[in-house]
Amino acid sequence: MDGIHHEIWLRTLFFRILYCEFAKQPPQPSIQGLFEEFSFSSSISGWYMACLVRDLPQVSQCFVNKVLHCKCRAGKEHEFLVFEILSPAGDCTALVVLTDSLRVSYCNRDKPSDNCHPALDHVEVVVKGTYKELYITKKWGKYDILRTLTYPPTSTRPSADQLCALLEVVETHGSGINPDGIQCSWYANTIFLALQDIFPGGIVVPRRKEMKKGMHKGIKVSIEGGVNGLHQKYSQQIEKQYTYRKVPEETRE
DSSP states (O other), rough: OOHHHHHHHHHHHHHHHHHHHHHHHOOOOBTTTTSSSEEEEEEEEHHIIIIGGHHHHTTOOBBBEEEEEEEETTTTTOOOEEEEEOOSSSSSSEEEEEEHHHHHHTOOOSSOOOOTSSSEEEEEEEEEESSSHHHHHTOHHHHHOOOOOEEOOSSSSOBBBHHHHHHHHHHHTTTTTTTTSSSHHHHHHHHHHHHHHHHOEEEEEOOGGGTTTTTTTEEEEETSSSSSTHHHHHHHHHHHHHHHHSSSSGOOO
């Protein structure tokens, strides 16, 4: 076999292997609010009422696999969370980025959320491994992963609807708690701690720059009292969701 034919053979073999690998991949599930053809953005309450509740039997089988606590660089100091949520079969992952609605519109702002613009009331969702992942993870610019929380399959993992309930609770719980005005740090850290408290068994792995969590301009943002009473409020929110599901869809507000 001469050099030219050998090169053609190698290229053909490469594309055959590549095709076989793609052919082995299972089809992406279709679950509203998590696994959709296009990425989408929503408020936390809208994420549940307009999306998750419509596919609840499947959504309740989609569990959080990992939580990434992230912080922007370049002086922005904005903190946000990324949730990796597995499909019911565990063969596909949705990325849910939790941030504030102000920053969705003005990603280039150089300060965290303040008292006039409550933080972490917005989610953006894409399917991991698709081209849309690049868009949603790069739009915030350079950032560091401060720490991760990973849930083994044998642990008490939150489902997507349970996560949404917790996010709604923390959002209202923090409306009058944060005196510093650095709400994104308060929310990110409080949610991270609340997940460990309500859903124990997760493994926390600190990263090299973990000491930057909850810091703004070198000053530690207080999260004192952040998780106090959250467990009870979370249970009440779960009951509220259950009541909402019993209401006929055509009569829901």
